[in-house]
Amino acid sequence: MSEPMGINTREQHEVSHRQVPHDLLVTAALVAGDGLRPRDWRLRPGVALGRPLAYALPAASGTPSTAGTTTLLLCFPFDLEDMPAGCGYRRIELVVIFDDEHLRALDLQPRPGWTGPDGARVTVFGLGRNRLRWIIQAPHADGTLSPDGLWTQVVLALPSPFTELSGRIQVRGVIEHPLLSGTRAEGEVQTRDDVPFLLSRADVWTGAPLAQQTPRPGAWALTGFESADLSDDQLPPGRRHLCLAVDIENYSTRRNVDMIRLQRALLRVMRAACERAAVDWYACGRQAQGDGYLLVMPPDTDDTRAVPRLLDGLAEALAAVNREQHGSVDSRSHVRTRMRAAFHHGIVHEADSGYAGSAVVELFRTLDSAPLRALLADDQSTDLVVAFSDQTYQDLVVQEYEGLSSVGFVRTEVRVKQFAGVAWIRSHGHVGPVPHDHAGIP
Structure with a gap:
């Protein structure tokens, strides 16, 4: 050669x-x-x-x-x-x-x-x-x-x-x-x-068109540049985006095989929620994080329609996943798949090792907050709890756009590491009777 x-x-x-x-x-x-x-x-x-x-x-x-x-x-x-x-x-x-x-x-x-x-x-x-x-x-x-x-x-x-x-x-x-x-x-x-x-x-x-892609199911965490010679200090574009982050309950306590199953279920749930909300999955910024996922919606997303439909899509897909798991031959080894979700809207940059910006920080601090975790642990009648940042709550829920209501939301203080803010949280959707071998699972 x-x-x-x-x-x-x-x-x-x-x-x-x-x-x-x-x-x-x-x-x-x-x-x-x-x-x-x-x-x-x-x-x-x-x-x-x-x-x-x-x-x-x-x-x-x-x-x-x-x-x-x-x-x-x-x-x-x-x-x-x-x-x-x-x-x-x-x-x-x-x-x-x-x-x-x-x-x-x-x-x-x-x-x-x-x-x-x-x-x-x-x-x-x-x-x-x-x-x-x-x-x-x-x-x-x-x-x-x-x-x-x-x-x-x-x-x-x-x-x-x-x-x-x-x-x-x-x-x-x-x-x-x-x-x-x-x-x-x-x-x-x-x-x-x-x-x-x-x-x-x-x-x-x-006159050449862009190549047509035929993506298959799959989304993978962004990994950063390892190159030591990166010296470009040009700030990457920052645009306002609706962001959704989710996290699976008690992921780290599961067996390896269950972690793999949960990651597959998580991907399925996220894709189903986007389909329910008519949000183009392939136009979203996506960042997988093992037991969690970040979706950065396209800038032209209609938040007033997308948010309630995304929530319903998450709840419906979780219910379907759990019905299938309970009906499987190995159902006794399975626990319900339950998750926390958070919404925020702000300026996001695509950085070298993922998405960056104060909006992303606030989103994940809200998702990781103790009140939201406690709500999911205490309310065994649901598989999904949701948090809205204060501004997103004021913009969408207070205005009572179709599919959104302030009923059931509780104002809470968010204090995680150096971040302090306000969020609004509630349970979303309910499951049917909890199978006896799954009851009481934290």
Whole structure:
């Protein structure tokens, strides 16, 4: 395999263009952290980076743009080199850094929480920045990635007319291979050097739509940049969002197998609530937290309609989950799935390792407050208790929008760590007769 060329000069670009096919940017070996190939001579991990494809998007695409700019969709296709049977790629990270520090990503594809047709899990970082990162993870603990047909996309607004767009690509990953002892080993690999790319105005195609995604059920916690060289102090975009956070009762006391079951139930409940409320699951910001979940609704969400329907959807889905668990052959080992929920509305930023902002802090402090926990523990007639931040309560419940009533709400003081505030809490929905083998479960 040919190694990547140097960085960011026209001469080096032209040399690399002569050495590879026209549609291929470079074929690069993935080497161990010490700069050497993996010590097992059979392993030849590598990546074939396609030449970035650039498409001018029409204004009708709905992509944000301003006067005097050209909106581009850039696609970065790549394939991984095949490896011997029993070996494979556990994780691949593609990092794209644009040389123009003023460029900002308007949209990224795949989006956070997306899963590929083979179940590969994707997390994404870089909205509003010139440094982008996609992490593609194998779908199972013992699985590996399909090496072919991988891609990422970004939407940019460039000054119009523009002449050139340049940057560099980094690829890192984790490979897995068997040992003579019968065990398996993992090793980190990466491109030896950054791979530069250069696009001119003549390289741009016109009229290409955004790739259509077919997401499968799944959402995964955002994990932050481990890179030590992150120095971009540009504040990521902050927008006002309706936020919903939930947490499962007594998760940490369950058996491992029950924790897995509860996480699946949690995902099912959240998706069902969004469907009930006509909230686009894939347009939401999503952050899984093991026994909890954060949903950041799209900015154009109608809070007056979404909130009551989300609450009803949570209660209905919890009831369905618990009916199925009680009717299963292993029902005696199951306890009811019960949860706390909290709503708040405020400015949210997509930061390097999740969603950030005082609104998110207030939301989770309210969710974790002692009065809300006590309400769920004391009221065994329900599987769901809810808290509204004071402002959200005043905006929605006091106004008695359809499906919302102040009946049953109790004002409470929230004091968690350094946070102090006011919330309004109540039980929501009720279950039928509690099965005798589940009664009295705290």
